[in-house]
Amino acid sequence: MVGKVLKKARRDFMFRYGRRLRQMEHWLVARLAMAMISLLRLLPPDKALNFADRVARRIGPLVGRHRVAVNNLRLAYPEKSDAEIEAIALDMWGNMARLAAEYIFLDALFDYDPKATKPGRVDVRGVEHFVEIAGEKKPHILFTGHLGNFELLPVAAATFGMNITALFRPPNNPYLADYIHSTRRSTMGGLLPSSTGASFALAAILENGGNIGVLVDQKFSSGLETTFFGRPCQSNPVLGMLARHYDCDVYPARCVRLPGNRFRLDIEDKLTLPRTESGSVDVHATTQLLADVVERWVREDPGQWMWFHKRWEMSGRRRKRRGQAEERPADPVPGPN
Structure with a gap:
């Protein structure tokens, strides 16, 4: 006793x-x-961002996640040499450092002006889609991946008068979470923290004719089995489930980092979603389609994606195949891996 x-x-x-x-x-x-x-x-913004990049390229290879990134890159690009793999990994650390530092200058960085006669720091392609979405009185879904400075996308949406709620995952560190949330809230419009039940909050926004923005390139342990760079992984089906239920348009959007601390924001044509024989959105095929879009983006700019993420780690006991994830809503945000 x-x-x-x-x-x-x-x-x-x-x-x-x-x-x-x-x-x-x-x-x-x-x-x-x-x-x-x-x-x-x-420091001036350009000097600050360049400094952060240089520091990260020195420190990044010393952390454990660098090995994860290099291993993922070797499996994704078996044809590349060790030197090429290391170069992409260093670009990744530089991109992540710039992303972190850019929170400080988020207001100053977004200078897009459709009436400007000279190119600014931010170029936007697909402006007509932003304008169209802002003017339509129906729900829309925009999705992206962790590429470039993806945080500029909701800033652009707010600039064009788009009523969009962006889903975000707060950092585990509560002290940093408060700072980042306040920075995002001041520039990005509506924000929805990821938590249990967030999928129902997203559904309520669409139900009321609102627009949502979602990141779709992270591991989701209870998700559908898809492929990414030819390897099996688990992906969140919630976007496909919401698109099926509300029959709303889905637009891909991304940020591409350009030389000279410039950015290009692309909002592409809306997707033609795969359908089942009954005519409803095929959730599994749609989830795979999203993964294919993100893979295309990553292949175009591999150094701007977060290769240190354990995207391909499978949870065998909870693996779900076609149709299984459609029984109940899924939490839309994966955990930190």
Whole structure:
């Protein structure tokens, strides 16, 4: 009896100790990040972004996720040499560092003006789609991947008067989450944090004629089995499920990072979604179609995607095949992997 009490007390102590240790770690990381942000604020935007890129290219190869990225790249591009693989991985770290630093200058970076006679920092292709969506009184879905500075897409949507709610996953660090959320909220219009039940919140937005923006390129453990770069993976079916239920148009959109700290935002023609024999949207085929679109984008700019993500890690016991994921709504946002 005494032994059980002592064992429970020890478990409780270790739990509380571990939680406080994580809180301290989050606080220290946040303080370090905020110190770096304060330093970058002292620099002009271009110098700050270039500095962040150089630092990340030195530090990135030292972290464990670099090995994950290199392994994923070798499997995706078996024809490439080790030097080419390492070059893409370094570009990836540079892109991620620039993305983080660009939060500081988000307002200044988006300078698109349709009436401008000279090219600015941001070029937008597919402006007619933004205008069309903003003017239509029906729901739409826009999807993208973690490419370039994908955060500029909802900024562009807000600029064109598009009423869009962007789904976002807050960082695990609560101190950083508050800062990032406040930055996003001031420039991006509606925001919906990912959590249990977020799929129902998305459905409610579409039900009321609103528009949603979703990232579709992360692992989703309870999702449908699809292929990405020829390898099996698990993908979230919620976009296909929502498109089927509300029969709304689906548009691909991406950000491409250009030389000289410039960006190109592409909103492509709406997709023709695959249908079942009964005429409804085929959820599994649609989920695969989204993966194919993102793969095309990544192949065009491989250094602008997050190869350190464990996209191809399979959860065998929970793997779902065609039709199985259509029984119930899925949480639309995968966990951090």
